[in-house]
Amino acid sequence: MEAANKKLFELLKQAVSDTFLKENHAPIAIGDWKGEEIERFQEDLFVHTRGRVSEKWFYTYFKNEAEKLPRIDMLNLLSEYAGYENWNTFRSKHGELLALEENPKRKNNKFLWLFLPVLPILIAMYFLLNSENSFRFCMIDEDRGEPITQIPLDVKILSEGQSPIYLKTDSSGCFEYSSKEKIIRFVVQSPYHKTDTIIRHIDANENANVPLATDDYALMLRYYSNGNLGELQKRKQQLNNLIADDAQIYQIFPAQSGIELYSKEEFINKLTVPTSSLKNINILDKRYRDGKIVKLKFSIE
Structure with missing residues (x-):
């Protein structure tokens, strides 16, 4: 890959990462993303662009050193996700910056005096950029x-x-x-x-x-230890309102050894009794529709 194209693609990867991090939690460097982060990015990309990238593609171009640029349709897709019309728009905006970086020394230095009037503006921009x-x-x-x-x-x-x-x-x-x-x-x-x-x-x-996320174990322990049955019932009603009646709720077992399906009532009961399993529960994924949870995956560590 040519040096200029490599720099442009690195800038695009950074722009994609910045866009994702505005509403998601993940490592700053896109090359450090792993399974769950990659899956959330794939979903976010589809929501914003109606386009998809495979996990294999992600590893080829984002986690490894690619030998060449992706296809133009993929570059357009990623540019759109990052807030640009297409790859040409992204390239035209950043190409000039790259040219300035690669050619810091100007010819015709005898005309340097022409730039003196903008010196105060540059100084003001310097202090602005270095402000807190x-x-x-x-x-x-x-x-x-x-x-x-x-x-x-x-x-x-x-x-x-x-x-x-x-x-x-x-x-x-x-x-x-x-x-x-x-x-x-x-x-x-x-x-x-x-x-x-x-x-x-x-x-x-x-x-x-x-x-x-609520620490249900700590919350239930407080309610039970204080005998606060009113707050306990309030929490149950809150969960009942939050979870859709037809929600799909799965417990994922370690090493992909299987899953167990829970009804809404069974899951609410599990969240409102301070057992050792509740203490170690880990919510893996939640999907919402119309403000209610319609799909949930959890594991017990």
Whole structure:
């Protein structure tokens, strides 16, 4: 693959990754994505473009060093997903930038004085580009779709080469943080929600909501230990409203040894008794339609 085409394709891969990370959690480098992340990308690509790429294609062009560019129809598909009309549009926009990078020294230096009037603008742009980015995130209960405001949640900001910075969410369930970095990585911890590590780009953070999955074991343990049957029944009703009556619910067993099908009632009962299996439950996938869960896969670790 020619050097210019290689650079353009790397830029396209980065644009595809940035688009996916705006609404999904995955490693920043697209080459580090694995099974579940690749599957979610395939689904997201289809939703936005009605086009598909196979897992084999993904490994050939995104996880390995490709010897040549993909077919033009695939380049058009990925460019559309990244927000461009087609590959030619993407190439024309980034081709000029590549040309400037490859030819930093201008000829006809005697005309350099012509650029002096724009020097103040360049200086202003330099300080603008080096200013701090302001992030604001709000924690949302994944089941209820409401802000988590009952108690402050612990937030740990992770920066490469630096000690973690510890914050808490405010009364609205949100926190703010400023950094020169364009990407923020943080861990959210809650007594009644599962700990999660979040990675977001500055372009995707405006009024960003972070959904947190309920830790059903911790929640049920609190209800049972306090004898709070009213809250227990409220939780059951909440799950009943959240899950469709005809939902397909599967337990996936290790090493692909089989699956077990659950009814809605059986699954709700499993989520509302603090057993050891509930403590180790792991939701693998959830699909929604009209605000209700219609398909769910889980495993017990």
